[in-house]
Structures are given as structure tokens and as C-alpha cells.
Amino acid sequence: xxxxxxxxxxxxxxxxxxxxxxxxxxxxxxxxxxxxxxxxxxxxxxxxxxxxxxxxxxxxxxxxxxxxxxxxxxxxxxxxxxxxxxxxxxxxxxxxxxxxxxxxxxxxxxxxxxxxxxxxxxxxxxxxxxxxxxxxxxxxxxxxxxxxxxxxxxxxxxxxxxxxxxxxxxxxxxxxxxxxxxxxxxxxxxxxxxxxxxxxxxxxxxxxxx
Amino acid sequence: xxxxxxxxxxxxxxxxxxxxxxxxxxxxxxxxxxxxxxxxxxxxxxxxxxxxxxxxxxxxxxxxxxxxxxxxxxxxxxxxxxxxxxxxxxxxxxxxxxxxxxxxxxxxxxxxxxxxxxxxxxxxxxxxxxxxxxxxxxxxxxxxxxxxxxxxxxxxxxxxxxxxxxxxxxxxxxxxxxxxxxxxxxxxxxxxxxxxxxxxxxxxxxxxxxxxxxxxxxxxxxxxxxxxxxxxxxxxxxxxxxxxxxxxxxxxx
Numbered sequence: 001x002x003x004x005x006x007x008x009x010x011x012x013x014x015x016x017x018x019x020x021x022x023x024x025x026x027x028x029x030x031x032x033x034x035x036x037x038x039x040x041x042x043x044x045x046x047x048x049x050x051x052x053x054x055x056x057x058x059x060x061x062x063x064x065x066x067x068x069x070x071x072x073x074x075x076x077x078x079x080x081x082x083x084x085x086x087x088x089x090x091x092x093x094x095x096x097x098x099x100x101x102x103x104x105x106x107x108x109x110x111x112x113x114x115x116x117x118x119x120x121x122x123x124x125x126x127x128x129x130x131x132x133x134x135x136x137x138x139x140x141x142x143x144x145x146x147x148x149x150x151x152x153x154x155x156x157x158x159x160x161x162x163x164x165x166x167x168x169x170x171x172x173x174x175x176x177x178x179x180x181x182x183x184x185x186x187x188x189x190x191x192x193x194x195x196x197x198x199x200x201x202x203x204x205x206x207x208x209x210x
Numbered sequence: 211x212x213x214x215x216x217x218x219x220x221x222x223x224x225x226x227x228x229x230x231x232x233x234x235x236x237x238x239x240x241x242x243x244x245x246x247x248x249x250x251x252x253x254x255x256x257x258x259x260x261x262x263x264x265x266x267x268x269x270x271x272x273x274x275x276x277x278x279x280x281x282x283x284x285x286x287x288x289x290x291x292x293x294x295x296x297x298x299x300x301x302x303x304x305x306x307x308x309x310x311x312x313x314x315x316x317x318x319x320x321x322x323x324x325x326x327x328x329x330x331x332x333x334x335x336x337x338x339x340x341x342x343x344x345x346x347x348x349x350x351x352x353x354x355x356x357x358x359x360x361x362x363x364x365x366x367x368x369x370x371x372x373x374x375x376x377x378x379x380x381x382x383x384x385x386x387x388x389x390x391x392x393x394x395x396x397x398x399x400x401x402x403x404x405x406x407x408x409x410x411x412x413x414x415x416x417x418x419x420x421x422x423x424x425x426x427x428x429x430x431x432x433x434x435x436x437x438x439x440x441x442x443x444x445x446x447x448x449x450x451x452x453x454x455x456x457x458x459x460x461x462x463x
Contacts, residue, residue, distance in 0.1 A: 071423045071425060074381070074422045075380065075381035075382060075422040075425075077315060077420070078315050078316070078381060078383065078421055078422035079315065079382040082313065083282060083310055083313055085279070085282040085308035086282055087378075088282070090378070090432040091427045091429040091431075095425065095427040095428060096427060162427075166426040169443065170426070171447070172444060174444035174445040175441060178441070
């Protein structure tokens, strides 16, 4: 869980930094997107780097879901009879929404790939002009896309808040002072990533990016 | 105080079980929760009914026998308190209180509110001890222990094995118990020779007993009557990682 999660988080950081290039203008953003395809040349043929990264991410996602499924099945088996009186959450709310939050994120990732990678569900869907795809995606009349995007990113924020702390704990974080630092770091990291991802659609929605 | 109790009644391990409603009148706010159940049981006996079976022993919060899910809280609403030390002043006149046994596959119900916690004994038997010659107590200063380590080990050693951590865990995991029993020894010099076989053996015994896996949700530490901190599990994780690297996963000691 922790190791695959960290791989995915590293991608999330790079992806967010790439997204933020949209504020440097259409030309710079498109140039960045094209550069991604040429990354690693001339050692690699154009596009190879992206496929290597996609393979690593796919393996990480599958291993992450696999481990989560094992944990969920073990949890279900460990309590065959449920409590009649369901208690309120006493630990962290984020920790209790990891599984359903993860499902929302998975559905979103599938939609997101169909939307902005393959362009199938995008109103423009032109791979050579990613900036236009993004602007068309979050146009005010397509408010439901922005809404779904926001929901998914907020779920991701919750997922990261517990996930980051939990990964550090699984890898051996062991002191009380370290726990306070790890929890603070997880919260700040989750908020920064959530804000970093949400600022793009809302900039398009409000006409800041056009 | 007049209370309505909804209590889990189950004749034996094979019985399906159900929640049964009882009225208890004239409860003193100074009674402990178990005394309130005693009052109910005395009345049930006089009426010729089967009294409610529940575990208890010392009634001063140190033996770990009692354990009730009270309104969905392990050991009731007061933090850092066992059910026997919980007083009825925590409730109000006219309250309805739901009382259930610990729910876990590894803790099968024996009768009513009594569960079998042998699974914890199996975890202890898999490494929760040190191999040392016994006899008269050694001189206390013969083996120096850093104060911080002694304090942390003592914090873990406060675990009374009541099972509230398992009962509260959304995954039905017994990792806080296992971590407490591992770290109370691994932090001290006497626990070093078996440190790495201990952690692997005890985690394996934990998984084998049918407990769920830990996801660091933190519900366990919130209900622990002894306040065993969640970072105890981090100490176990670190020992486990070191052990798998050192011993290649050799189980048991």
C-alpha cells in the first residue's frame, strides 16, 4: 500500500506542476505537453518515455487496488456480525473514507483518461492542442464536468491526508513527536495538492484562463 | 435514574442471538455500569429468568476482563476508562443504552456479552515473552535502561488485553494489542535476543487468528482504556521491516 502509494503520489506532484503551466499561456502549455512526448530522446524514441511511465503507473495502481482489496476482504471476514449500534467516527474521518474515496478516484481516473488523454469525451479532443481541450472542458456551460472534477479532487485530498500519514507509519514512523509532524505534513500536502489541482478548472470557469 | 437497556442475548455459540429490551428503574448515578447490570440480573433471577452473562473480575480497571460495546463505544462514552470503572452519572435519566459484545471473528460469542479471547493468548504464545533463567529478582541496576525507553516500554506494558482495540477497529484488527505486547519487550535489553523472531511470530499468529489488517485508522487508541498510543504500531512496523530484512521471514522463536 505504502510503496505503490508513494509512486502514485510522485506522479501526482509532477502532474500538478505540469497543470500549473497553463497559467503561463497556451503556447507554453502546449509546448510542455509536446515536450512530454519527446522526453528521453534521443536515447528513447519519441513517446517511449510516456509509455514507460504509463506502464509503471498502471502496475502501481493495480498493486495498490490489489492490496486495498485484500485489506477490505480481510476486514469484512474479521467482523462477520455487525454492531446493531453503529458508532460515530472517533479516529480520523479521512481514514474511514479510504475505500469509497478510492473507488471515486478510480472512476474519475478512467473518465479523466477518456477526456484529456484519448480525447474521446472531450468537446475538442485534439491531441495537438491540449490547452484548447482543457479550456473547452471546464467551460461554464459544462459545469457538471467541473463539479465531478472538484468532487474527485476533494476525495483525492482526503485520500492523501490519511494515505500520506499511513504510508509513513507503515514504513516505520514510530515516535509521538514524529507522528505529530507526519500528520501535519500529510494535512499540508493534501491541501496543497487539492488546491493545485482545483485552481485550473476554476481559473477556466471564471475566465482567468481562456 | 430510569433507563431502558437494549442488550444482546445469545444462549450459546450456536444461537443466533437478538437484542432484548429491559427497563431498569431507580439506578443511582454513583453506581458503576456493571453494578447497574447486577441490579438488572438480581431482578431477572427473582423473576426466574436467565441473568445476562457478562465478563468481569477486578472491577477496578486493571484486569482486562470486562468489555462491553456501550452505545457503539468500546467501554462506553468516557475515554481512558474500562466498563467497570464507568459510572452511571455519564448517562441521563430516561436514556436508552445499547449493550453489545465485542464483534470479531477471532472473538466468538460464548454467551450473551461474553466473548472468547483465546486468540490473544495465541498471539502471546507466539513470542510475547523472554527466555531467561528465573529465580530471585535480579539487582535492579545490573542492566541499565534509558529512561525514555523504560517509559515507552511501560506505556506498552499498561495493556490489559481487554480487546477494546479489536472491537472498535473498522477492520477488526488486533494490531494495537499485538504492538503493545511486542514493544514492551523490544524496547528493553532483556527483549533483544528474540526481538526479530518475536515480531514475525506474533504478527503471523495475529493474522492466523482471523483478525483484520491495520490501516492506521486510529479508532483503537481512542477507546483504549489504558491510552496505548497509535505510534506503538509504528514501532511494531519498524521491528517487522527490520526482522523481514534480517531473518528472511523465519517465523516463531
